[in-house]
Amino acid sequence: MNIRIRGAKLLIYREGTFTVEEKDLYIKDGTIVSVGSENIDPADLWEDVHAENRLVMPGLINMHTHAYMTCLRNYADDIPFAEWLFDRIDPAEAQITPEKAYASNLVAFAEMFLSGTTTYVDMHMFRGMSPKAAEAAGIRAYIGRGLVGGDLYKDGLSRFEEALSEKEEYESDTIKFTLAPHAIYTCSPKFYEQVSEEAEKRGLLKQTHLSESRTELSDCLKQYGKSPVEIMAETGFLEGGAILAHCVQMQGRDIALIKGSGSTVVTNPASNAKLGNGFAPVTGFVKAGVNLCLGTDGPASNNTQNMFREMSLLSLIHKGITEDPTALSAQEVLAAVTVNAAKALKMEGKLGIIKEGALADLIFIDLLSPSLFPQNNIVSSLCYSASGSEVSDVIINGKFVMKDRKLLTIDLTEAFHVIS
Numbered sequence: 001m002n003i004r005i006r007g008a009k010l011l012i013y014r015e016g017t018f019t020v021e022e023k024d025l026y027i028k029d030g031t032i033v034s035v036g037s038e039n040i041d042p043a044d045l046w047e048d049v050h051a052e053n054r055l056v057m058p059g060l061i062n063m064h065t066h067a068y069m070t071c072l073r074n075y076a077d078d079i080p081f082a083e084w085l086f087d088r089i090d091p092a093e094a095q096i097t098p099e100k101a102y103a104s105n106l107v108a109f110a111e112m113f114l115s116g117t118t119t120y121v122d123m124h125m126f127r128g129m130s131p132k133a134a135e136a137a138g139i140r141a142y143i144g145r146g147l148v149g150g151d152l153y154k155d156g157l158s159r160f161e162e163a164l165s166e167k168e169e170y171e172s173d174t175i176k177f178t179l180a181p182h183a184i185y186t187c188s189p190k191f192y193e194q195v196s197e198e199a200e201k202r203g204l205l206k207q208t209h210l211s212e213s214r215t216e217l218s219d220c221l222k223q224y225g226k227s228p229v230e231i232m233a234e235t236g237f238l239e240g241g242a243i244l245a246h247c248v249q250m251q252g253r254d255i256a257l258i259k260g261s262g263s264t265v266v267t268n269p270a271s272n273a274k275l276g277n278g279f280a281p282v283t284g285f286v287k288a289g290v291n292l293c294l295g296t297d298g299p300a301s302n303n304t305q306n307m308f309r310e311m312s313l314l315s316l317i318h319k320g321i322t323e324d325p326t327a328l329s330a331q332e333v334l335a336a337v338t339v340n341a342a343k344a345l346k347m348e349g350k351l352g353i354i355k356e357g358a359l360a361d362l363i364f365i366d367l368l369s370p371s372l373f374p375q376n377n378i379v380s381s382l383c384y385s386a387s388g389s390e391v392s393d394v395i396i397n398g399k400f401v402m403k404d405r406k407l408l409t410i411d412l413t414e415a416f417h418v419i420s
């Protein structure tokens with residue numbers, strides 16, 4: 001059935017600015033076919049969805065997480081980074097079963113829907129579990145099997161083959177795959193070069209963790225005499241636009257190299273703060289014109305998947321550390337979680353925007369929520385006032401996955417049982 005959303009306020013992006021306009025929205029076969037009522041075939045039938053007192057906006061795009069780690073939420077907190085990773089998370093991660101990974105994904109998606117996320121970029125460890133869960137829930141996914149090694153065709157081969165066969169088996173309209181080398185401390189420069197060649201040959205997106213901590217930077221300088229970003233540039237990994245999570249420790253030409261390559265920085269303010277890794281030079285990225293996106297990182301290092309909280313943190317942290325209230329405006333933050341993310345995913349005009357021809361990935365915000373009232377500035381309220389609890393409905397690929405905060409595709413009872 002085709003959907004006509006009536007009476008809503010729409011968040012429209014035009015010429016670099018978000019505005020709010022009252023128009024009907026027409027959705028057919030998963031795509032927005034009209035904003036207003038132009039070009040509507042009079043023979044088409046429409047199911048009316050009444051959305052008075054709702055803001056209808058593009059679903060949020062979480063550009064970096066590890067959804068399978070939900071079972072480790074709040075498992076290891078308030079301890080040093082090395083202890084967190086090597087003594088607590090790594091051994092616990094080794095105990096995760098495929099069944100737990102699947103259930104963890106479902107719980108993460110439920111949290112994402114309830115806080116307005118419709119697309120996520122995932123790096124995982126369990127072949128088939130992320131795409132199967134994503135398919136069941138109806139979320140839009142960009143998935144990458146975490147790759148590690150010195151040589152992609154030797155010690156890295158089994159994981160690489162897993163990544164390719166997973167794509168072969170599960171790719172669909174809503175589920176896409178990426179190549180995801182883990183980080184410079186688990187993959188050699190040669191490995192990054194090989195992954196870059198494979199990504200180009202196969203037309204795949206690339207994602208990695210980059211310069212997350214001081215230790216990563218100093219170890220890399222010691223071992224290779226270059227920063228992690230310089231290695232990414234030299235190995236060709238930045239070419240064609242890679243998705244670079246964290247980018248906290250930048251030095252020298254790093255920002256210019258990222259900007260020159262057209263790659264995307266995904267900042268993860270909560271994760272970087274929680275793990276004591278510091279703050280990425282986000283205003284430096286913005287000033288240089290780098291495409292900036294936002295991610296939560298996994299539930300073990302954040303500990304939520306709530307992008308509204310992340311949006312607020314992004315803006316407030318950088319206003320605070322730069323002592324500049326004009327830094328990271330609400331408009332810039334909204335762009336990071338919508339149109340900038342679409343650009344990084346090579347889906348400009350299709351994702352993260354309400355316009356004719358775009359995919360119908362939409363969330364409804366209840367404008368009668370006390371936290372959003374009165375509506376002096378709706379764009380501001382999304383960045384500074386919303387907590388995610390104001391999201392009432394979620395549509396992905398033209399289908400409702402949540403109505404009146406009721407999840408339609410996820411049964412949490414079983415998933416909770418598996419990971420409790």
Ligand SMILES: [Zn+2]
Pocket residue numbers: 064065066209245297298
């Ligand atoms: Zn990560």
